[in-house]
Amino acid sequence: MTTTPTFDSLSPLDGRIVATFPVDDADAVAATVERARAAASRWGRQGFDGRRRTLRAWRRDIVAHLDDLIALVRAETGKPAGDARLEIMLALDHLAWAATHARRTLRRRRVRPGLLMINQSASVGYVPYGVVGVIGPWNYPVFTPMGSIAYALAAGNAVVFKPSEYTPAVGAWLRRSFVRAGGDPDAFAVVTGRGETGAALCRSGVGKVAFTGSTATGKLVMAACAETLTPVVIEAGGKDALLVDEDADLDAAAEAAVWGAYSNAGQTCIGIERVYAHERVYDRFLEAVVERTRELRAGVDADARLGPLTMARQADVVRAHVADALAHGGTIRVGSVPPPGTVVPPVLLTGVDESSDAVREETFGPTLVVNRVASMDEAIERANAVRYGLSGAVFSRRRGRELALRLRGGMIAINSVISFAAVPALPFGGVGDSGFGRIHGADGLREFASAKAVTRRLFPSLTLTSMRRSARTDRVVDRIIRVLFG
Template sequence: MTATTFDSLSPLDGRVVGTFPVQGADEVAATVDRARRAAEEWRALGFSGRRRALDAWRRDIVAHLDELIALVRAETGKPAGDARLEIMLALDHLAWAASHARRVLRRRSVFPGLLMLNQSATLGYLPYGVVGVIGPWNYPVFTPMGSLAYALAAGNAVVFKPSEYTPAVGVWLREAFVRAGGPADAFAVVTGLGPTGAALCRAGVDKVAFTGSTATGKAVMAACAESLTPVVIEAGGKDALLVDEDADLDAAAEAAVWGAYSNAGQTCIGIERVYVHTAVAGRFVDRVAELTADLRAGVDDAARLGPLTMARQADVVRAHVADAVAAGGHLRVGGLPPEGAVIPPILLTDVDERSTAVREETFGPTLVVNRVASMDEAIRRANAVRYGLSGSVFSRRRGKELAMRLRGGMVAINAVIAFAAVPALPFGGVGDSGFGRIHGADGLREFATAKAITRQRFRLLTLTTMRRRPGVDRIVDRIIRALYG
């Protein structure tokens, strides 16, 4: 048994939310072994049995909704309304994964092609076995649910390592699963710091799903590479919102403010940059400034922005703002961030594209608005960073065209972050934002392996024999020329 523990401290008031064990490599490996045995039972339930279990889990979460909201607020510091919204989206994804797994993953017939008409061909998807999930702290219910729900629905057991900043939420989710009748070891939780996550990567799991920073994602990949364990990586972003000259400016301003400052800016798909057409830039910036000035950050229940969950992230925010100002950027709303984790929203304009506030993920309540002469320039600037997660476009006439040119896995037109609330759509990025997909049919297949089977129905022209005669080769020659010449 481990003798080492750590406390989860609330960013609201510093109180101890809970004390949890720091589980070492041996304990993690033992948890994975138990999950592997439970995986057989979980897989044997079939799609219908797993759907009943996951539906029961969903109902239990709803029955204890207020308790979970309070816990999310205590561990992250986010307003209760934001916690409620996060949980609602997670429940929607849980429902979708449970109800669509059979359709997406069941074995089905495929056409064998003209050359193989004597064969029946089928394709189906089998669970990996045990999936390790390493979750983040900024959305401790919604984000890991994109892996947990889909991996479980696909027939895998899961071992979940929640962030050390939100372990109580991770443990609560597992307790709700068991309380609802789910097999205890089919959804296991291990707690600890970075080494616990590294131990999970090396504990014999069949796949790892990671959400977090790009740097940590690379470390996860390196650990998994030792055993060729496949990974799906959902890393950071530096998402941009494009505002064309024909955009609905009020709607675009509302979207920019929500995308930038909700969850105190701690959102991988949040809006950190805006490129607005110079023809409408003045009116747009005025409206964004007005909306930003109305927001208040604090730890009380009435504050629209809570404190930063991870206090040291405030240093990054302060450094990025200082760099932007030093490079000639203007502080339109707010000032240099104060000491502490409570940071009022900051609106920056005319920031040098080479500054860290434009090129690196800030993950705090800041927004950079730069004007552009055309949407072609906006696309070039938006795509010039190493990230490629998501983005938004506001335009009445050119929305789809611009969205197709914007680098990233997801784009919302005349809205922000809408794609995350559509369970049927895949979620993931390119470049330093990671690879692989969660959510939707692609998310279900991410946690299953394709298995192809052929069966000879009758003998036809036998080509796979060492006794093939020259006459057969002449027939093959005629087939090639007839079909493909």
């Protein structure tokens, strides 16, 4: 008798086992996808209205069991309960938006056929892929995958979700909640395991894969999906910058920089890792950031503002980046080189050379580099010089829009940080090594459905598509070309 291997989900708070899960192999994943494919037909037949009712019931069930989910997110990620609550609130907002707007966004609509095809009726609609595979991250185990799960379900797909091996209990909880709310248990399924399970999902014959995680893993996902030409959405890493102009509200900018850098212990792909402040306000801005950073405390207790890092090896990355920053002329203004362990106090660095890993590579921990620039032109040049292009922020009273449009990235906030993630109607995604494709908003709904064009002849007209086309018809076509396009 073959025994299915298992793995434990361990809490970064105290090392205890949260739950034990099977390591689903390729056969188990394939069987789950096959059941989801049958469920997709049932789910699709419910139509937009039926799916909206189920998704609304799911939202109510999550709220009814909110405290349980908050406790579970905290147990698996280590983040403070307040951060978990905020994450879940945003996820619920996106779930509501997707359910409400799917019909308007994806329904079949007529389009103008143009003069050349005036005898045709033309329309376009969006049809679901069938089964969508979602590979989720550990840093925001509810909010981030919900940006794919909710939109894929609302578009009429079944979903097979592979949560991170660090947060499988949250993924399993979301599926149980969906079933409690009356959802088909195979329309939203969960497979668990490590990288091999994710690779199996990519090769399982799903219609599309939505991945969120590191750039390196995203490339592996793309390679696996390429074997079967399975389309993908890649939401990868970032090295986001905040620009502080000379006319900025410095208190607001400092508050935003500290929250953007250190919330969730810096484990945020759209978090702020770099700040470029105009030399005329640099010193005042920096002092405000120093003051706020010194107020923060990392720990595993309920009162700590920063929880432990979820992955132990991420603490090694943080330590390496801080050491590299110091080797490149940087100065630590708050904190120190992080001690061993996953509880990492916030580190504020200044004067770091632009060639340092702390400036160029994603740290994904509680560090912030604040550098001085002579102008916003220099700030833009430095901000855009990295291989990532996910998001960013600008603080300026007069030039916010202008600077935002010059920043490379899929999402930019003016006089705030990360606000775009909380607007369900806006698309979410990046360029360059930050990935491609979009979740959230109308673009996110269309990402999980393919466009299908239909034409219908209304009445006979000049016949161009015939092997019996006459010379007279060709002369008429010649005149049409010259009149319409000459």
